[in-house]
Amino acid sequence: MSLETLSEFNWSVMTPEFIILGVIALLTLLDLFMPKRIDRRILGWLSIAGIIAAMAALFSLLGTEPTSILYDTFTLDMFGKSFKLLLLAGAGLVMFLAVSYDAKEGMEDYRGEFYYLFLTALLGAMFMTSSGDLITLFIGLELLSISSYILAGIKKHNLKSNESAMKYVINGSIATAITLFGMSYVYGLTGSTNLAEIANKLSAVVDGQHTYLLGLAFLMIFVGLSFKLASAPFHMWAPDVYQGAPTPVTAFLSVVSKTAGFVIVIRILISVFFNAAPSGDGGSILFKMHDYLAFLAAVTMIIGNVVALKQTNIKRMFAYSSIAHAGYLLVALTTLSANLIFSVWFYLLAYMLMNLGAFAVIQVVTEKTGSAEIADFAGLYRRSPVLAVTMGILLVSLAGFPGTAGFIGKLNIFVGAFYGEPHYVLASIMIATTVVSYFYYFGVMTQMFFRPAREESKFNLPFGIIVVLIVAVVGSVLFGVAPNIALDFLNKM
């Protein structure tokens, strides 16, 4: 690869990544050379600025045709653009949470890392959306993972934070190993790591032995990646890690990390396996895997919603809720309907808004009370009506009631489930578990609105929290009432 070929590439399609990378480098240096006494929060604001700049850059790229550079390892297509936007928006909101985060213990000295590690994780996720190669996908994934491991344990002197990070690392590494093992078989069957090439080669696989191996690879990759989705069977880390990690990190894990997980799942499973090994008996390996996916989706929804009923810690409850939402998204994947990407994207958008908003409230309340029990929300309506009503709207959206983005997202998935070959059972499980979810979402409501407050002190809302809440509520309601704003936007990409 000569210098000329390098310069021939249309590097501009990577502008958002470069911006983020630049900000990371800048922050690292600043953190190193800035006097200790200067509040590192400024770094947080800088990273927000960087994210906004990256978004602006992305917007300027919206009109471009799908472009591949670096020998097809980096592709900027509609899929990449749309999900990159989600990741940037999610990470931006998380940064707002992060700058408002007032850690009590253990991370006074590490605020700088706290901010730019989010950015490195984001960078990894962004690379995943655009990679066209197994290797870059893997690197992106690991960049995201390793940054997240550190973030989870950023409260260095806090036992729970450390434990959470440790659990995350161990489970994450095992998951990585399993995924890689699966990937190695795919490589073995095709001799290539380029996704398009793999798809091309796989569509020619007819040999029974190879098909079998491919199925094995598929299962391993999926189970490995289900770690990132926090879906069954690799979901059990989520409650512990969510509970122990600092709240902005939890929010990041539940939104950005999950989005990245779905990005890679769609990239690998859908685009690679869609036409893989079409044997005579109808359909590719993906269609053969259909029932496994459906089964895992159902299990995920059931576990997430049912176990959430028993939680007393709000962050654990939201961990299970997050598992449940992963289950809903898996339903969209399973049905493989024509609007698959569309409904996943919209659902992730809705989920990002409502979940980040909810975590903003959780962050405020837990900081105030020092614990994260659901009972701490008692009487929130009296103490801060705005906070309670905001949380109420977000919970309603999470529960999927009409008038909110959560409903439209579910509706979208639902339409897909009934389109073409209808998935009655899966759809029924989805909706039944949704009803079960009313129990715990409205359990929080009960605390906030019906129960008397333990103490009467009021809340001061930091600027960052206010921003997140406004974006979350306005977004949830706006996309609930006029979803076409988002849908049309996506169509124009």
Place this chain on the structure above:
Amino acid sequence: MMENAWLIPLFPLLSFLILLLFGKRLKEASAYVGILLTLASLVFSILVLFERFSEPTYSTKFDWLTIGDLHLTAGFEVNQLNALMLFIVSLVSFLVHTYSKGYMNGDERFPVFYAYLGLFTFAMLGLVISPNLLQTYIFWELVGVGSFLLIGFYYYKEEAKAAAKKAFIMTRIGDVGLFIGMILLFWETKSFEYSEIFAAVDAGAVSGTMITLTAILIFIGAVGKSGQFPLHTWLPDAMEGPTPVSALIHAATMVAAGVYLVAALFPLFAASKTALLTIAVIGAFTAIFAASIGLVQTDIKRVLAYSTVSQLGYMMLALGSAGYVAGVFHLMTHAFFKALLFLAAGSVIHAVHTQNIEEMGGLWKKLKLTGPLFLIGTLAISGVPGLSGFFSKDEILVAAWEGGHPILFFLALIAAFMTAFYMFRLFFLVFTGEARSEQKHVHESPNNMTYPMILLGVLAVIAGYVNTPWFGSFLGDWLVDGNPALGHGHVEGPIWIMIAATVVSLAGIYFAYLMYRKRSIARNTISGTGDTLHTILLNKYYVDEFYQLTVVAFTKGLSYFLRFIDVFLVEGLVKGVVGIVQGLGRTGSKMQTGQVQTYGAVAFFSLALLVVIFALTGGYLR
């Protein structure tokens, strides 16, 4: 005038509305509102009646309710029966309104009483000019409510409450029969209009079974309203209401509505022998059944109540024996003399403040006007020749005999004997002899109470002469005029029937005289207090108790059984489902041990499981 007959019910309705809204302010003046407005009704009724003597039937209707292609109508019709009923009802109502001014004087809910009376009168008048079954049913229910409200007028008395409830529910059982019958008939004939129903029946458009079925169902409604066996028990209890109410509703008008209904639908009933026979049997049985209970009752109003039940049975017997005229005729005379009896009884109660006849006695001297009037009523009901009851009862006996029911005829004859006996037992115990308890300040009732009684007394004497074997059957001929389905205006019966009837009633009177006046026969000759027969009669054959033990107990039992289902099965099922979900949640929760290696193991074994399944099935699960 007849085209304005619709105004007649509206006057009392107006009275009801005025008194409901302004009664509190009007206070005692309420009576005048009620009296004047019912007087207006009465005047209109008389005018209508006289016009109907010369003019043909008038009827009109308009669309009331549209159901797709079905147009249900409302309207009114003035035929002979209706005109007569209008007159009877508005007359008795007017008299009772007047009477109540004295009787209810001083009651704090005086305006409410008049309001209820207005409501009842409205409903009753509306009932008797209805040209179709549906409208009849509507007013039929409304009179029931009027009756219910007035029975429960003394709402603070537990007995009144129970009686009101009982009256409503018992009659409603009958009403359901009417309801079903009416609807079935509608689908058979596609109309509620009497005229169209009769036409359909006449044309043979309705099968015989259906006629019998609907006729009997409708008759069940009449059974409930007219206190016929087995739905009679509410009527004696209804005596808990103020006495003028008993006179108006539970003697003269509403309870006769059953008879009116059968009469109004007579062409339908006439088309089914079975239905007629049923009516006749029930009527005759009720007549003797109630009369026998009346023999031993000690409450003045209850005796009269059983007498009413018995007399209504008579009317039913007449109708069931195809004696249309006899039934309607007796309905009219009974209205007069029974109203008289009740009002007189009210006057007595007003004077002595008790209803127990054992505590009365010797009132003849103290109640100079009430006594003779009561006697007139007693004579009339006993069927003493010359008074109204004699002629109408004779008609009924003739009808029963000619109708070919000798057994029923003899039952009726025995009942006539009993009637004479218990009525004179009542008379002797109340008015003759010595007072059997301390009675202070016994005085005759005020004029506004006695004048209505006098008028009724006159009618009780003369009303029979409109239809006699001796002076011509004017009423009968007029009633059936132009409607051959109703039978003949006058049925010529053997002369011995009249003699037998006379003998029987005189015998009854004489027997009562011997037992209660002269006391030459001990009161316990046949059956004394404490004897089985006496106890059975005193307890009204234990019908109430029987119902209590069967129907009520069954209903309660079923209710509790259903509650068991509701609590344990329905709720239990829900709790079970919730329990399963919660249990799943608990299990899932327990698996979350905090051991990170467990988490990895779960994932790995799940993967292994999937791989094994994949390996075994080769991919396809279906």
Place this chain on the structure above:
Amino acid sequence: MNLQSTLSILVFSPLLGIIVLAFLPKQSEKLIKVVGFLATIPALLIALAAYLHFQWGKDLADFAVSKAWIQFRGMGGVPEPFFSVNYELALSGFQLVLVVLTAVVATLSALAAAKFVKKEWKGYFMLFLLLEIGMLGVFTAENLILFFIFFEITLIPTFFLIGKWGYFEKEKAAYSFLIYNGLGSAVLLIVIMILFAKTGTTNIEMLAQIMADPSAPLSGDLKLGLLISLLIAFGVKLPIFPLHSWMLKVHVQAPPSVVMIHSGILLKIGAYGLIRFGMGIFPEQFKTLSILIAILGVINLLYGAFLAFIQTDFKMVLAYSSISHMGIVLIGLAAMNEAGVQGAIFQVISHGLISALLFFLVGVLYERTDTSLIGNLGGIAKGMPIAAGFLLAGAMASLGLPGMSGFVSEFMAFLGLFKELPWIAAVGTIGIIMTAAYLLRAVLGMTYGKSHREFTGVLDLKGVELIPVGVLMLLIVVIGVFPSVLSSPLQTTLETIMLGIGG
């Protein structure tokens, strides 16, 4: 005149109240109550104007509005929308009467709330107005998805209204409400989705047309399954035995003003749905199921009646009575003829008015005496004759006394069923007797007889309280005496339904 925006204004007019309320200070009780009440007035006026519009012989179709709203497209610019939901509101005669009922009861309930709600008026009225939007939307929506959205919108405010302002076991009742209705609407959503997936539309009219077409891409079995699902979905709402237990809790625990709405309107959504969608979209299958529905109706009627007979709490009596009366709706529907269906619709309206009246009175009673147990009351006719009188009148209306709305509906429902299934109908008539028995037992137990204890300071109805009872009673009587005020708007709806049935 262009009337297209009328319905939108009608449905969303309470929103104005919500916005105004949001800016009012929490403490200004009086102002909040006034605003809360006034906010229900525009909807009422528009609804009445629409009614007059109809009675003056003008076309209700003038009100119909249809705008593109949501379009789901597949990725990559597939030109044809994958899934689209139009914002479609319309008003048929049937819908018109329900909208009027909703507006009337809502206004009266707001009045009642001003009386009964003792705390946090601001929250109450905001939720209440949101609820009203949902209800008005449900009855005007012309699109299944839109219907579903409004349907669900009613759930949340109701949950809070019960859970916050109710009596002792309010939270339990609120949860019961939420979960049962959540499941009901879940089933409904599945039905809607299957319908959409098979036909490509969610417009109610179009669905009915497609279903009537024998070449429709739905097998008879599937249609039957969908109808049964609808029966379950709306059966929860109605409620149909054995899906009723939530409703008992709600009726006992919710505040009176909410129960007025709940029993008066919300339960009626179930009946509306059954008629509009069950019968409107699946007429043939409805016919297949008619015996089942008739039996369910009779079970409801008798089950409710028998259980009401032994209740000790008057609220429970009324709750079971609601179950019983909804049986009559089912009976009417099962008849599948004009009389039956019209009877069912009449019953919907009639019961809405009657139960609103009775629950208002219970609320008053409870407020004055701190009890609604029949055994603890008794003889209150002495202290509060007007209330007792209205109670009795309400009971009479409820037990189907002619001259009041209850009779007309009961009569027509039975008239209809006797034509088709006389034996089942005959069994059902036992309910008529039982209704009288349990209502009189309860009402007389409270109003008549001896006072069990002196209710000191018990005051009769007065002032503003007379408005709701007076208006409701008036409507009950007007419908009872002149049923054509209600039946005339229904005729076209009835024709449409009958056309679908093919009868």
Place this chain on the structure above:
Amino acid sequence: MSSVPASAFLALALILFCIGLYGALTKRNTVIVLISIELMLNAVNINLVTFSKYGIAPSITGQVFALFAISVAAAEAAVGLAILISLYRTRKTVNIDEMDTMKN
């Protein structure tokens, strides 16, 4: 070289992977757990290299992939150990089964 069939390398990788997994899921000492995970990743590397030589379509990318995997594994191990040290400071143990302060 060719005398050793590809399947043997694959079997070796599989066995190695399983040993690693077994260790990762059963050992109490966190350091050993981390090492076991390294074993699993190395098994992947064996696979990749094998395929790069004996695969259906042999190519150099497999080895490149393996290089990346090695470096990533190193990073992962480093982070894991760092976290373990930090945890050891607060918890005073490296036993993985004692890290269960958070559970249901």
